[in-house]
Amino acid sequence: LGEPFQLIPEILTVSIQSKLQQVNLQWTVPNLTHQELKMGFQIEISRMNASNIIWVEDYSTTVKRNQVLHWNWKSEIPLECVTHFIRIRAMVDDANYPPQNSWSNWSSWKEVSVQVSVAPNTLLIFPKSKLLEEGSNVTICLLYGQYLYNVSCMLQKEPIHGEQLDSHVSLIKLNNVVFHSHSGTNIYCQAMNATKTPFGTVLFVSKVLEEPKNFSCETQDFKTLKCSWEPGVDTALTWSQQDSQNYTLYESFSGRSELSDHRNSHNWKITEESQETYNFTLTTENNLRKRSVNIIFNLTHRVHLKAPHDVTLETVDAKKANMTWKMHSRGDNYILLCQVELQHETEVIHECNVSVHMSASYLFSDLEPDTEYKARVRCADANHFWKWSDWAQKAFSTPEAAP
Amino acid sequence: LALSLLFLSVARTTRRCPSSFPQLLSQLQSQANITGDTGSLLEPYIRLQNLNTPTLRAACAEFPVTFPSEDTLRALSKPRFLSTVQATLGRVLQQLSALAQRFPKTRAFPELEKTRGNVQGIRNNVFCIAQLLNHSLETPKPTQASSGASLSTATTPSIFQTKLDSCRFLWGYHGFMGSVGKVFQEWRDGSNRSRR
Numbered sequence: 391l392g393e394p395f396q397l398i399p400e401i402l403t404v405s406i407q408s409k410l411q412q413v414n415l416q417w418t419v420p421n422l423t424h425q426e427l428k429m430g431f432q433i434e435i436s437r438m439n440a441s442n443i444i445w446v447e448d449y450s451t452t453v454k455r456n457q458v459l460h461w462n463w464k465s466e467i468p469l470e471c472v473t474h475f476i477r478i479r480a481m482v483d484d485a486n487y488p489p490q491n492s493w494s495n496w497s498s499w500k501e502v503s504v505q506v507s508v509a510p511n512t513l514l515i516f517p518k519s520k521l522l523e524e525g526s527n528v529t530i531c532l533l534y535g536q537y538l539y540n541v542s543c544m545l546q547k548e549p550i551h552g553e554q555l556d557s558h559v560s561l562i563k564l565n566n567v568v569f570h571s572h573s574g575t576n577i578y579c580q581a582m583n584a585t586k587t588p589f590g591t592v593l594f595v596s597k598v599l600e601e602p603k604n605f606s607c608e609t610q611d612f613k614t615l616k617c618s619w620e621p622g623v624d625t626a627l628t629w630s631q632q633d634s635q636n637y638t639l640y641e642s643f644s645g646r647s648e649l650s651d652h653r654n655s656h657n658w659k660i661t662e663e664s665q666e667t668y669n670f671t672l673t674t675e676n677n678l679r680k681r682s683v684n685i686i687f688n689l690t691h692r693v694h695l696k697a698p699h700d701v702t703l704e705t706v707d708a709k710k711a712n713m714t715w716k717m718h719s720r721g722d723n724y725i726l727l728c729q730v731e732l733q734h735e736t737e738v739i740h741e742c743n744v745s746v747h748m749s750a751s752y753l754f755s756d757l758e759p760d761t762e763y764k765a766r767v768r769c770a771d772a773n774h775f776w777k778w779s780d781w782a783q784k785a786f787s788t789p790e791a792a793p
Numbered sequence: 794l795a796l797s798l799l800f801l802s803v804a805r806t807t808r809r810c811p812s813s814f815p816q817l818l819s820q821l822q823s824q825a826n827i828t829g830d831t832g833s834l835l836e837p838y839i840r841l842q843n844l845n846t847p848t849l850r851a852a853c854a855e856f857p858v859t860f861p862s863e864d865t866l867r868a869l870s871k872p873r874f875l876s877t878v879q880a881t882l883g884r885v886l887q888q889l890s891a892l893a894q895r896f897p898k899t900r901a902f903p904e905l906e907k908t909r910g911n912v913q914g915i916r917n918n919v920f921c922i923a924q925l926l927n928h929s930l931e932t933p934k935p936t937q938a939s940s941g942a943s944l945s946t947a948t949t950p951s952i953f954q955t956k957l958d959s960c961r962f963l964w965g966y967h968g969f970m971g972s973v974g975k976v977f978q979e980w981r982d983g984s985n986r987s988r989r
Binding site for chain 1: 841842843844846848849852894895896897898899900951952953954955956957
């Protein structure tokens with residue numbers, strides 16, 4: 391039995407997205423014997439001439455009859471500077487098809503090039519500008535006009551050197567690029583016989599987007615959740631290259647998503663039918679990267695009470711004083727933990743914790759007559775401690791002892 | 794200097810015109826001198842855009858955007874001079890606004906914002922002085938090189954090219970303001986002599 395019927399892929403289009411330095415390939419498999427088949431494809435890319443293979447990639451997929459298939463490849467060299475060639479072959483890998491032990495023939499080579507004309511006395515640099523992350527690598531290429539010679543290039547104030555690809559193209563490879571300024575790193579070249587100098591490009595090196603830290607949410611009134619986080623470095627760059635990163639909160643139980651107006655906080659409205667448990671994902675994104683952090687909590691475990699109010703101090707006698715205070719709270723059966731402190735001349739002379747309801751009192755005893763004191767109190771949720779409220783305080787003086 | 798800055802802000806915000814010609818003239822001259830100083834905008838721009846290397850600085854200075862020259866301005870009648878300054882600074886404001894678009898809020902360029910305010914202040918005062926002299930500020934026909942103050946946008950220039958072109962524009966702008974200051978100085982000297 392001879393080798394089964396060969397299915398040779400046919401390239402439909404090869405297109406280029408210069409800004410992305412990306413080659414897009416579209417092909418089909420004519421004469422498909424089945425409605426659909428699992429197939430493997432092998433794609434080769436060569437540079438400058440068909441024998442200089444620089445990339446081989448295997449790609450598997452299920453192919454339907456007359457289906458147009460897509461694949462793309464990113465070149466580290468700007469596509470304006472050098473011609474590439476691309477071809478493809480196939481092999482059926484499907485149980486419903488006789489086993490194949492060899493690839494089909496190759497499709498014909500297709501040329502991949504950008505039409506660029508270089509005036510004899512000028513020099514073109516690609517990419518024209520580039521946004522990239524600190525630490526990444528980039529290849530810059532120079533296309534020389536035929537009259538140019540002695541080309542020299544600088545990265546800001548430092549000379550940089552390229553490698554000749556051929557008589558009129560050279561490459562400058564920059565590894566592990568460093569953030570230099572929000573206005574970009576200037577790379578510029580001069581040449582003998584050039585009409586207008588300098589020729590240049592700008593690398594916009596962005597700081598790496600950081601994961602938000604210390605992301606947490608709390609409520610003071612069970613109406614609003616105040617979420618906050620530490621944003622890390624602002625990755626905004628000028629010349630419209632990159633705005634400051636944005637921050638989006640997504641709550642999975644409610645399905646609600648909100649873009650924050652601030653870099654480090656957002657107020658989330660607690661609606662009537664709101665649940666008790668919240669599952670928040672905070673996502674930050676710039677043009678180069680996206681990062682997320684997640685927290686799950688019960689609303690009642692994140693109560694940060696407002697400071698006590700209506701604090702009163704009533705001296706009972708020269709040695710006793712009674713302090714009362716009130717709390718904004720959710721109801722009288724709601725138990726609070728309060729910390730009471732007594733200071734004399736800024737020194738804490740008495741401190742204790744008491745469990746109370748919405749209004750409470752505490753009796754200071756063993757005081758010194760005719761003495762100035764300062765009493766202060768703060769509270770927190772007793773069932774699930776999250777944070778103390780702010781302090782509320784009151785100064786008072788004990789009367790002189792009775793004769 | 795503080796006095797002139799005070800006038801700058803007053804004139805900028807409201808169009809109430811001082812009624813004294815010498816006061817207006819003195820104010821316009823000091824405004825022109827302030828804005829003619831490259832330290833007010835060009836030098837900060839060069840630093841901010843990392844153009845502070847011998848090659849790039851030379852490239853900036855070598856081909857400044859052309860503005861009406863001092864001789865051209867001096868040869869104009871008073872009405873034509875005021876109209877030329879008003880129109881040119883109108884285009885300058887447009888260019889400065891276009892440049893400001895390229896800076897996100899968190900990367901503000903304060904000197905640029907200050908200059909926009911100052912230029913607006915000068916335009917207000919030019920309006921006032923024209924009113925005092927009963928001159929109408931018609932849109933002047935382009936003088937020998939007055940079309941300056943606009944950047945060539947034949948094809949989409951690269952950012953590197955735009956950086957340089959903006960630098961050349963600012964170089965031309967400061968030169969223009971210096972020339973305007975000198976012409977106003979000559980107006981003042983002329984009016985002082987006629988009062989003797």
